[in-house]
Amino acid sequence: MNRVTIDPITRLEGHGKIEIFLDGDGEVANAYFQIPELRGFEAFCRGRHVEEMPRITTRICGVCPEAHHMASAKTLDDVYKVEPPSAAKKLRELLYSAFYVGDHTTHFYALGGPDFVVGPDAPAAERNVLGVVAKVGLDLGKAVINQRLQCQEAVAILGGKAVHPVSAIAGGVSKPITEPERRRLEEIARASVEFGKLSLKLFDQIVLANKAYVDMILDEPYSLQTYYMGLVDEQNRVNFYDGKLRVVDPQGRQLAKFSASEYLQHIGEHVEPWTYLKFPYLKSVGWKGLVEGADNGIYRVAPLARLNAAEGMATPLAQAEYERMYDILGGQRVHATLATHWARLIELLYAAERMLELATDPEITSREVRTLPTAKPREGFGVVEAPRGTLIHHYVTDDRGLLQKVNLIVGTGHNYAAICLSIRKAAQALLRAGQPIDEGMLNRVEMAYRAYDPCFGCATHALPGAAPLVLSVYDAQGQLIKSVARC
Amino acid sequence: MEKLKLALYWAASCGGCEIAVLDLGERILDLAAIADIVFWPVALDFKYRDVETLPDNSIDVCLFNGGVRTSENEHMARLLRAKSKVLVAFGSCAHLGGIPGLANVTNRAGVFDVVYRDTASTVNGDGLQPQPVCQVPEGELRIPRFYNSVRPLGQVVPVDYYQPGCPPDTEQIWNVVQAIAGARLPTPGSVVGASDKTLCDECDRIKEEKKVKQFYHISEIVPDPKRCLLEQGVVCCGPATRGGCGQRCLNANMPCRGCYGPAPGVADQGAKLISAISSVLDSEDPREIDRTLSKIGDPLGTFYRFSFPSSLMARARVQEPPMVAAPSSLMAGARVSQP
Amino acid sequence: MATEFKPKIVGFLCNWCAYSGADMAGTARTSYPPLVRIVRVMCSGRVDPTFVLKAFREGADGVIVAGCHPGDCHYTAGNLKTMRRAALLRQLLAQLGIEKERFRLEWVSASEGSKWAHVVQEMVDALTPLGPLNWKGMLASTEEPTAEPGVEVPVAAATGSSR
Numbered sequence: 003m004n005r006v007t008i009d010p011i012t013r014l015e016g017h018g019k020i021e022i023f024l025d026g027d028g029e030v031a032n033a034y035f036q037i038p039e040l041r042g043f044e045a046f047c048r049g050r051h052v053e054e055m056p057r058i059t060t061r062i063c064g065v066c067p068e069a070h071h072m073a074s075a076k077t078l079d080d081v082y083k084v085e086p087p088s089a090a091k092k093l094r095e096l097l098y099s100a101f102y103v104g105d106h107t108t109h110f111y112a113l114g115g116p117d118f119v120v121g122p123d124a125p126a127a128e129r130n131v132l133g134v135v136a137k138v139g140l141d142l143g144k145a146v147i148n149q150r151l152q153c154q155e156a157v158a159i160l161g162g163k164a165v166h167p168v169s170a171i172a173g174g175v176s177k178p179i180t181e182p183e184r185r186r187l188e189e190i191a192r193a194s195v196e197f198g199k200l201s202l203k204l205f206d207q208i209v210l211a212n213k214a215y216v217d218m219i220l221d222e223p224y225s226l227q228t229y230y231m232g233l234v235d236e237q238n239r240v241n242f243y244d245g246k247l248r249v250v251d252p253q254g255r256q257l258a259k260f261s262a263s264e265y266l267q268h269i270g271e272h273v274e275p276w277t278y279l280k281f282p283y284l285k286s287v288g289w290k291g292l293v294e295g296a297d298n299g300i301y302r303v304a305p306l307a308r309l310n311a312a313e314g315m316a317t318p319l320a321q322a323e324y325e326r327m328y329d330i331l332g333g334q335r336v337h338a339t340l341a342t343h344w345a346r347l348i349e350l351l352y353a354a355e356r357m358l359e360l361a362t363d364p365e366i367t368s369r370e371v372r373t374l375p376t377a378k379p380r381e382g383f384g385v386v387e388a389p390r391g392t393l394i395h396h397y398v399t400d401d402r403g404l405l406q407k408v409n410l411i412v413g414t415g416h417n418y419a420a421i422c423l424s425i426r427k428a429a430q431a432l433l434r435a436g437q438p439i440d441e442g443m444l445n446r447v448e449m450a451y452r453a454y455d456p457c458f459g460c461a462t463h464a465l466p467g468a469a470p471l472v473l474s475v476y477d478a479q480g481q482l483i484k485s486v487a488r489c
Numbered sequence: 490m491e492k493l494k495l496a497l498y499w500a501a502s503c504g505g506c507e508i509a510v511l512d513l514g515e516r517i518l519d520l521a522a523i524a525d526i527v528f529w530p531v532a533l534d535f536k537y538r539d540v541e542t543l544p545d546n547s548i549d550v551c552l553f554n555g556g557v558r559t560s561e562n563e564h565m566a567r568l569l570r571a572k573s574k575v576l577v578a579f580g581s582c583a584h585l586g587g588i589p590g591l592a593n594v595t596n597r598a599g600v601f602d603v604v605y606r607d608t609a610s611t612v613n614g615d616g617l618q619p620q621p622v623c624q625v626p627e628g629e630l631r632i633p634r635f636y637n638s639v640r641p642l643g644q645v646v647p648v649d650y651y652q653p654g655c656p657p658d659t660e661q662i663w664n665v666v667q668a669i670a671g672a673r674l675p676t677p678g679s680v681v682g683a684s685d686k687t688l689c690d691e692c693d694r695i696k697e698e699k700k701v702k703q704f705y706h707i708s709e710i711v712p713d714p715k716r717c718l719l720e721q722g723v724v725c726c727g728p729a730t731r732g733g734c735g736q737r738c739l740n741a742n743m744p745c746r747g748c749y750g751p752a753p754g755v756a757d758q759g760a761k762l763i764s765a766i767s768s769v770l771d772s773e774d775p776r777e778i779d780r781t782l783s784k785i786g787d788p789l790g791t792f793y794r795f796s797f798p799s800s801l802m803a804r805a806r807v808q809e810p811p812m813v814a815a816p817s818s819l820m821a822g823a824r825v826s827q828p
Numbered sequence: 829m830a831t832e833f834k835p836k837i838v839g840f841l842c843n844w845c846a847y848s849g850a851d852m853a854g855t856a857r858t859s860y861p862p863l864v865r866i867v868r869v870m871c872s873g874r875v876d877p878t879f880v881l882k883a884f885r886e887g888a889d890g891v892i893v894a895g896c897h898p899g900d901c902h903y904t905a906g907n908l909k910t911m912r913r914a915a916l917l918r919q920l921l922a923q924l925g926i927e928k929e930r931f932r933l934e935w936v937s938a939s940e941g942s943k944w945a946h947v948v949q950e951m952v953d954a955l956t957p958l959g960p961l962n963w964k965g966m967l968a969s970t971e972e973p974t975a976e977p978g979v980e981v982p983v984a985a986a987t988g989s990s991r
Contacts, residue, residue: 005628023627031627038632039559040619041501042600044608046592049923050790053706057746058794061588064505064656082708144515151514162741164512165505165656169741172708176742270612273605276623276630280604280611289612375708396609403706404786409609560972594923596970637970760877763920767912773898775911782915789923801881806925806966 004028006429006439020425020447028435033426035451037279037418047408052081052379052399053172059395060166062412065108067166068101068157069388069413070395072243075170077384077395080263081403082172082375089368090174095243096187096360097160097167098386102242102353103194104153105389106305106346109455110201111146114343117449118209122218123442138204149197152190156357159183174372184367191358195319198351202323205347210330219340220331223431224450227252227294227337228420229284229301232308233387234259239316240308240352242387248311249284252296254334258286262385265394269411281419282411292422300423303391303416304454305345310335315348317355323348339424342453349389379403388413390455417454424450493549493669495520496528496540497579498569500562501589501639502555506580509656510552513663523670524549540572548573550669552652556582556589556798557640560621561633570646575674577665577681581655581748583642586798588655591790593797593804596637639798650674652682655748655795658734680750683733687752688745691732696720699769704784707743718744719769724785726792729761746794757801759792766792835889835955837948839864840879842872844902845937846894852941860945861952864892871895872933873906877917880931889961890930890951894944897935907935929954930961 004024018037025031043062050058056074060067072094079086086094109115111134120133128136135143154164160179161167169176179187209215218224231249235241238248249257249268258268271280272289283289284299291298301307315321327344328336336345360366379399386393391413398407414421428450432443499507507529513520520526527548528540551573557563570576581587592600601618605611621634642648652665661682668674668681675681684691696717705722712718718725718739725744731752738745751758766785772778785791793800841847847868853860869875872895883891893914895907914933921931932951936944 021628021630032625034625034630036630036632038561039501040600040604040635041558041589042592042595042604045600045603046589046594048603049594049787050591051706051786053708054746054787054790054794057743058588058591058790061503061505061655064503064508067503067505078708084708147514147517151512154512158737162743163737165508167741168738168743171743176707177714266609269610271608271610273611273613273615273617275617275620276625276632278619278632278635282610285612372711374711402786407607407609411610634972636972757878757881759920760881763877763916764913767916768909770912772912773905773908775915778912778915782912783919785916785919787923788916788920792920801878801885802924802963803967804970805923806963808925 006433018451020429022429022433022447024433024435030426030430030433033422033429034276035418035422035425036277038277040278044408044410048405050405052078052397052403052405055395055397055405056170057166057168059410062410064165066101066105066388066390066413068098068161069386069393071161071167071170072098073384073386073388073393073395075172075384076244076262076386077382077397078172080382080384081379081397081399082382083377084173084373084375086174086373087368087370089178089365090371090373091244092360092363092366093160093175093179093371094170096357096366097157097169098243099353099357099360100153100156100160100187100190100194102389103198103350103357104150104157106350106353107146107149107153107197107201109389110343110346110350114346114452114455117445117452118205118215118343122446122449129445138208142204145197145200149194152193156187156190159187171372173375176371178369178371179367181367184361188358188361191354191361194354195351195358198347198354199319201350202347205344209343219338219344221338223428224339224424224453225337226302226339226420226424226427227296228423229257229287229296229299230307230310230335231301231303231392231416232311233385233392234312235316237316238313240312240314240349240387241316242349242353244386247385247392249301250311250335252335252337254310257284262383262394262396265383265385265396265411269394271411271415279415279418282416283419292419292426294423294427300419301416302420303387303413304342304389305349306336306339306342307391308387309345309348315352317352317359319355320348320352323351339450339453342455346389346455390414391416414454421451421454424454493524494527494547495524496548496551496569496573497526498528498551498553498555498565499530500553500555500565500583500642501558502580502582505656506552506554506582509580509654509659510662512659516663520666540568543572545571546574550575550577552577552579553642554580554583556586557636557642557645558589558592559633559635563636563645566642566645575649575669576642576646577650577652578642578648579652580657581653581750581795583648584651584653584799585750585796586639586641587795590639590641590795590798591793593638594789594807595805596807597635599807600635638804641799644798649677651680651750653680653731653749654682654734657682658737660735661733680731680753683731683749685753686732688727688730688732688734688736688739688749692717692727692736692739694718694739700771701769702771703781706784706786712742714742719766724766724791726758726762726794728765729755729758747792748795750796750799758796759789759800762792763788833956833959834861834863835952835960836887837864837890837892837951837955838883838888839866839892839894840869840872840875841866841892841936842874842895842902842907843868843870845896845900846872846934846944848938849894849936849940850944852939853945854941856941858941858945860948863952864948871901871903871906872910873901873903873908875910875913877913877920880917884926884930884961885963887962887964889958890932890955892932892934892947892951894934894936894947897937900937926961927958929958 006022021034023031059070158164161169233245234248235245248259270285287299315324378401381398384395394411396409578584665682726747727745730747731749901907
């Protein structure tokens with residue numbers, strides 16, 4: 003049997019490789035998306051003191067450490083049954099919103115976005131952030147760099163450090179902010195709202211105005227019918243920091259709505275021997291293998307899924323964009339994976355608006371940022387929405403606070419099964435018998451996963467380590483007939 | 490002047506070191522003016538094959554972050570050592586093993602047993618575990634081998650310089666870049682981008698006398714932001730940790746956890762911290778001493794947070810069959826390994 | 829019995845009390861297992877936990893630190909510092925998987941030769957059934973065979989030209 007190897011995949015955070023098997027007719031029989039790395043946080047965190055977890059779990063991922071930091075702190079609140087003061091929650095959410103703006107910016111302009119801005123068939127050397135800058139101009143390029151930097155600055159003001167922040171602890175945050183700090187945060191928030199609006203306008207001009215791109219977004223190979231899950235507030239609006247997890251079916255009907263502490267009733271993780279990453283699935287529907295369909299418990303998370311699982315956005319500008327996206331793409335729910343890029347920009351705008359709301363909240367400079375726990379530690383659950391998907395932390399301790407068990411279900415992990423399906427579907431549609439396999443074709447297969455903005459460092463609580471991508475095609479005798487290297 | 494050939498690579502890494510470099514912001518363009526970045530997976534397209542076909546020693550400087558956890562990490566460490574004139578162990582993981590190095594409390598079997606069986610949401614009745622080689626209906630699939638221990642870069646290949654930090658402070662990264670550009674690197678084997686003293690030396694909190702009656706976990710106390718944390722009973726690893734980080738954690742009212750590694754002259758960071766922390770305890774009664782110090786709970790994870798694989802002992806002894814034991818039985822010394 | 833395991837014990841003994849006490853056991857011709865390699869330090873407070881770990885690392889099956897009784901330290905309170913360090917060190921040793929019998933902190937005065945002999949005999953008796961610690965051997969046995977360049981990496985199989 004012929005096979006096609008893509009190793010490593012690129013323009014994402016983390017490490018992965020794709021093996022595509024062709025049948026005797028030269029059509030794609032199957033595609034395997036392997037994750038070759040693991041670190042084992044669930045194992046080596048046993049024996050650690052639970053209060054150290056907000057600073058240990060950040061090292062699962064240096065691109066989204068804020069997500070682990072917040073999920074961990076919320077889990078600690080539950081472990082100690084302690085309620086942080088209102089100002090502390092707002093400070094945490096403010097940090098989190100600033101992080102979201104920066105992270106979504108990085109993905110759209112440097113990782114996934116280039117496929118649209120420069121085009122999927124553009125030469126590989128141009129399909130990156132530098133190509134984006136060349137297309138849209140150096141000023142915008144610098145604006146992107148500075149936007150990122152300002153968001154990092156905001157996180158550092160609130161969290162001590164931008165990469166691996168330290169301030170979220172059990173019962174609150176380690177320090178309040180001063181009025182000069184608040185003014186700076188407000189400044190950054192206003193700039194972020196403008197940047198969010200600008201990015202959506204750019205998407206309009208470059209993507210939505212281009213019929214070929216819109217067709218590509220709606221193209222069947224990139225569509226996948228799955229369940230969707232995301233964190234929502236009381237009114238079923240998207241919330242990154244707190245709320246309940248809502249699961250809807252492909253038609254948007256609610257299947258479940260549950261709090262973090264109930265996650266085990268709903269989510270199981272399946273193991274395959276050809277990859278280090280586990281496959282989360284919905285227990286009530288069951289695991290039926292890597293196949294599409296509503297009788298299979300495969301679900302998706304992250305921007306598109308969050309918007310699908312919700313009924314709206316909690317801030318006005320983002321809400322208007324939300325309504326517009328569903329209007330234009332049609333249907334109760336959007337299954338077009340590539341629409342994730344659009345959903346991501348809508349979320350960027352929401353995060354920026356939320357950042358401004360919080361930075362101008364009169365309580366944000368309060369000195370009351372700590373509640374000291376009184377209960378003995380035992381067990382806790384915490385959930386946030388990381389940019390790349392739902393993040394669940396679950397700790398069990400002894401009465402001294404030393405960890406006995408740790409369970410982590412991380413962002414991209416929830417999407418793993420769906421990513422496998424998306425890749426296979428794209429490969430089956432695009433790599434046809436008799437047609438030459440070139441780089442552009444390969445990139446179109448990769449676009450299927452790139453939209454998910456996968457973070458395999460997180461997913462495997464493992465180590466990313468991008469390797470180069472090589473596509474090799476072998477004939478039925480195992481002879482190499484073509485090799486395409488891509489970056 | 491010919492541009493330097495610069496490479497950045499991530500092995501068993503979280504990506505934080507890459508972000509710390511990206512946080513140079515527009516100075517990235519200044520960097521690009523003095524160096525051709527020939528290899529940087531997260532930001533630029535590169536080809537494995539391009540690196541393999543490079544002549545040896547043709548990369549001027551390689552900043553290598555991440556520890557060696559799998560066979561693929563080891564392969565890249567050896568490859569980049571051969572191709573680079575100067576190899577820098579960049580960040581805590583490459584320098585010392587980092588937080589993933591805490592996995593050396595167990596081994597591959599122990600990690601797999603937890604991850605693929607003994608986690609609350611794992612449903613794996615068939616007892617499947619990842620295999621380096623696996624047969625599927627269509628053919629054979631391979632993944633790199635997960636080793637029993639994590640190793641810092643210097644235990645795998647010779648390293649020229651070490652830049653500490655988790656991640657290295659961005660301003661320090663800029664300092665090192667400028668030193669490289671100006672050919673002002675110190676003696677090979679040195680630690681760069683950090684100070685030659687402990688964190689305590691640069692910490693601007695008020696330090697008086699250290700006589701502690703009780704230790705507090707972070708959530709149990711609202712510490713005075715101007716006074717030494719250790720004096721207030723909060724365990725801080727500053728006394729045995731190299732400075733140069735800008736006391737970022739201290740400024741957020743959180744104690745140091747040692748990410749810049751052992752201070753100069755210290756062979757084993759954890760052993761030195763045991764000495765430092767126990768010496769501030771104000772007690773002469775053996776029972777009180779035991780009780781007070783037991784409060785810390787996890788000496789290994791606190792004092793060797795970033796440096797366990799590079800410590801004297803390098804890993805824990807794991808009984809067979811391997812089990813990641815609950816801490817209470819560890820404390821009682823109940824886990825006795827047979828030779 | 830086949831080859832009987834004889835534990836290698838490293839002892840850090842303070843000059844003023846413990847070392848003299850051990851010396852006295854010698855002059856009194858007290859019989860006890862000759863299995864301790866003694867390192868004389870001026871005070872038990874000189875013993876850095878690093879020394880203890882290094883001893884284990886380099887092949888010791890057991891380590892004894894012996895000093896003056898509390899209150900009798902020649903330097904007033906050096907032994908009390910050791911007492912505090914030993915408490916934390918014991919917790920670390922447990923986490924490393926080293927049995928508690930392998931480390932002892934003892935107070936031995938200059939006149940307590942027989943106590944010294946007794947302590948050593950007790951330790952040998954406790955270590956014999958445990959067997960060697962052999963830390964370096966344990967490290968070596970957890971190492972993997974070196975990965976051959978290219979073996980685990982798919983790229984090695986590709987021989988075509990790049991784009």
